Amino acid sequence: MITAQQTHRLTPIANLLGRSGSPHLLLGLLTISPTGTLALSDLTGSISLDLTHAQMAEPDATWFVPGMIVLVDGIYEDEDLTTGSVLGGGGGIGGTVGGKFIGTMVGTPIAEKRHITLGTVGEGEGGDITTGGGFGWVDFLGVGSERERGQSMRDLESRIFSPPPPPPLFDSQSQPETQPAAAAAPVPNRGHIAILGDLNLDNPHTVTALAKVLSVYSLLPLESLPMTFILLGNFISQPSLALSATGPVEYKEYFDILAATLSNFPVLLSNCTFVFVPGDHDAWNSSFSAGAAGPLPYDPVPSIFTTRVHKAFVTANSEAKKDAGANAPPRVDGEAIWTSNPARLCLFGPTHEMVLFRDDISSRFRRHAIRTASAPVPEGPELDIDAETQEDPSIHAARKLTQTLLDQGHLSPFRLTDRPVLWDYAGALQLYPLPSALVVCDAEANAFVEKYEGCCVMNPGRLTGGGKRNMASWVEYDIKERTARVREVGY
Template sequence: MTEPAVLPAVLTPSQVRPVAYRVLSKKHGLNLKSTGLEVLAKVLGKRFGVDWRSSKAEKFLDDVAKQWKEQDRGLFIEGSILEGVIKDMLNVADSETSGNSKEPSRPFNWKDYFKLVCARDQPLYMYNRLRKYYEPASSGAGTFGTAEARKNLFLNRYYVLHDRVLRDETFNKPSFVGLEGGKTWHTISPIKNMLGRNDSAYLLLGMLSKGNDGHWYIQDDSGKVQLDISTHCVPSDQAYYTPGCIVLCTGVYHNSQFIVDTMGPPMAERRENTKEALGNIDFLGVHSAMNATARGSKTSRIERIDRAFEAQLREREHMFSGHKFVILGADIFLDNLRTIDALRKLFGRLEAEFTANDGSETPICIIMPGSFISAPFQANGSSTAYKEMMDDFADLISQFPTLLENASLMFVPGDNDPWAATFSSGAVPVWPLNPIPSVFTNRINRVAPNVMQASNPAKLVYLSQEISIVRDDYGARLRRNEIIFPHMPEEDEEIMETGKEGNGTVPVVNQEKDQLSENEDSDPEVEARRKALTDIIEEENIQIKFTKPHMDKDIAEARKVVRTLLDQGHLSPFPISTRPVSWEYDHTLYLSPLPSMLVLADPTTPKFKVTYQGCHVINPGLFLEKNTINWMEYVPSTGSSTHRFMYI
């Protein structure tokens, strides 16, 4: 039964102020600005008419306040933002009403929540450093960058990282320090605050850069200062340090130089914590597009993911335990006959496994990172050869109809693929790379029903998970541009040496280690064993080494690369002279919040699978390594991956 029509009434802000103050300010602690009051007067008069003082109107104001606080809009209610919040509320109410009046919706289909988001399709949100949240951009990203975009390129990275660091509990100083006895709190100082304060200790957060004079500098939004890393600097060995990285460093300011004592990366933040802090924003615009209330909407307002709906999607993931992603190794050179033979054997094996399991384990997506040609694509005749190569690949995959019917093929371009290689000629192209043009893949599209042409990097949404995919030689680029510190941390290795002193032998050990042992081991049995060990050393005149647990160098290298990228929160922590980036699309390279899984297709780094701060990172390595085919399989229901290989 429909409600009777409401005759609109014209209300003034002064009439609405008492009711709005009682509900919004006294009950919810929000401050209503004059522009917000004008919007409320207009909405209440149009929606409730002469009954704007009724309980229904007060409930409406209460819902507005709850929606405002849920979206973390701040304490001050402004008119321009309030219009978007009320519009979202009304759209949700209309959709629920229409949904209740219609027939039951169709069964759940996971493919509705399996979407590819290329770099140029991602919505553009600008970070407001004063309010500490994202705002919709006034205009979309263009083909050619503006001076404003170039200026904000590194500033936005700094602001996002700065606020992420301040959310850490060690940087949150309590209001009543006396109640938090025994805890230490850190404070980041702007660089400009050090001027005129010699011989004082500071903690800085800034970007590393190398000046024209050959010296190293650290800079933030307030200025820059020269670094002295030659005397006392002891950097953390858990990450790479390159120009363009943002680091935390402690030291003393003296004679216009900052003498660095320690240096380390800002620790990454778990995905759920970042989403909670930023108000569960839909950065990819996928869930908003799936929601009927957001059809036809653009980035004129912030779109957010409904938490209850996201929880339902997570439950659905466990129902599809047989779904898996197949990620092939990088550099699938289709102009190499050995690669074609390897692909034929691999696809044959995947189809045979799918048939043998009666479809219980389904490869829903096969990700193929480039480059797909061994030499950079050139304008003089490469188009014909590249087209023929892709047509031959279409003939190859047509031999596996069962696999293609259930799995999607995703092509991720590399540095040698068109059209970027036409201009770079083998050098580092500008990121992000556009998908491979359809003129080369039209036959593949006819043969395979589900083909996705991705950008590089690209993002994939599967139910509640976000999967980032990137193809780049990170390991080689990080090692090539790494800053070499004069005083690297010594290895934690202590040697007990024996030497003659007087009539006996005296073991020479690390004093701190010896003192720690004395404090911990006061038991008589332990003392007796220590004395027996000392007697053996004196009699046999041997050396004993105390070392850290051994870690394979490939694992250490993998962890170092992963932590560098995730701590920086960006896929290109380099200056644009090292890794060119399109100014207008730098936001597509952010890793904030961290993805559920990150695919690093990097043949210059050992194959690995590492989980850091809840983000699962994998690297399948090189596709064809000697006579071995490499690929990895990721199961989203468990969040685990497996490295697989086979011989040609």
């Protein structure tokens, strides 16, 4: 690890043997030993870890939970008897190293920007391909590699989202003149995505708020409609199929209510794509987990519950074709996509990737986080207790969550005992290379938009009940600018 002041060398854990009292920098997996104490593991072995007096490299900037990859700077203390547990493995190389490692500083690896991973020039430099390394020829998602299709897709994106040149003006002598910039009206485009979270269909206020949000977009001209609506669960406030009050019949009726609400906006159904991402309370996960966090990823909501929603889109598309007439140019029909959790949206091939994830992850970080020594309080005459230097807690929590996920490069940096993962699909949770945008729908946190290392991280929060009475909130993402904003509307 290289800093502005000095260079550090990583030490394998097995190389600590016979080097008692010497300082080292370790990189490994933070785990819990069979005896219940903290331990650090790498490919060469594991060692008992003492973080009682450790300081954070960045004070309160990230969470530290077992299951994360961490950097620990400290001193190795050898002992005659191993303080860590050797259950399940022998001592020495490849097993548990005797003694303990006393950490003085703990941090996380820094996230690598997307353009560095793919070997392209950063934002603002045209996105041309560089001659450097990276994984530019790797097709991560089956949509083509960056070096194969990246430049052509960026040119296509520029042509679609850039306004056309203004038409020339003619004077009395029929000579063309350049139209003033002020006279050119802004050209609308459809490069927006509306993201709504925690859509509890069994709550009448949520259904009313959804109708209000859709009515806001239905008043826009056709050229300004969002390209996509993303609706994230939980689609029911109580675990479906796990209680007698929410059986399969009742669960389907709630989606029938959703279909009836969507049918009131045929223009949106026939011109936009609706993406539905399930949550912990949705089928089929809740049928055996009773609303608890099940193994990731989740399957889409079964089609037997969403037939009315599909029919609403078919009806809206057929009516739109009938109104357009037989001589109308070909058009792209609107559709409903029921996807997994997490899911990924690819726009313009490999140039734009959006990850969708529904999970109450903030509370899980708080439950499993380890405690380290608090940062020292600055002393001196310049300390002003009354100065308004404290950061908003909600903003601090958003930045802390953002940095933790992106630095780890994983959507679930927990132990498998704390957050199970279906191992055949574990690659779906990776955040490498960093996506262009990450949607983490956490209903227990306030809505926020943060940008870290070039990745736009968004949390739409709850559609209703976000702290303001009779106010619906959601996030609107701008594809061209790669930015987002939190929007609100009363209902």
